[in-house]
Amino acid sequence: MPAYAIGLLTDLQFGPDIVTYLQRIDATLTPFGGAFLAHGARAETKEGTFDGDCIIIRFPSLQQARAWYDSPAYTALIPLRAQHARSTVFLLEGVDGADYRADSLLEKLGVKA
Template sequence: MTAYAIGLLEDLQFGPDIVSYLQRIDATLAPYGGEFLVHGTRPELREGSFGGDCVVIAFPSMEQARAWYDSDAYAPLIPLRTQHSRSTVFLLEGVKELPYRAAGLLDKLGVAA
């Protein structure tokens, strides 16, 4: 099942460390099948507040996403980003089958539709 690494970055201070991060991250993704779906895009907000950039990276599985984030290749890049931005990063699994119907969650939760 596809998994995603989501990054929400605010107050990015663009400089040499961020340049290095951007130059090096692609090579860390390749062994884990990671591909950018969204990179450095400002959302069009409809609810809530967020004033930064979004990143979405797809992986073939949650195991691959975890292995990438925890890898020796990616570890040295994390401080390059975290020391120059406020960031929230999380991993999440996608839905198992497409098309997905939201009401399917009711079955999973044991709630009568």
């Protein structure tokens, strides 16, 4: 199943470290099949509050997403971002295919309808 690395960034201080981060991150994704789906996009917030940038990176699997995040190439870049923005970063497993339905979760949880 696909997986996603999601980054929510606020208070970004754009400068030389962020430039370096942006110049080097693509090379860290390639070995793990990572590709940007959204990058630096401002969310149209419908519920709650969020005033920042959203990044979504797709990976072929959660294992690949974990391997990317924990890789020496990416961990070397993390301080360049983390020192210049408040970040929430998480990995999330996707659903299997276009035929997925929300009530499929009930079966996965063992809930009888």
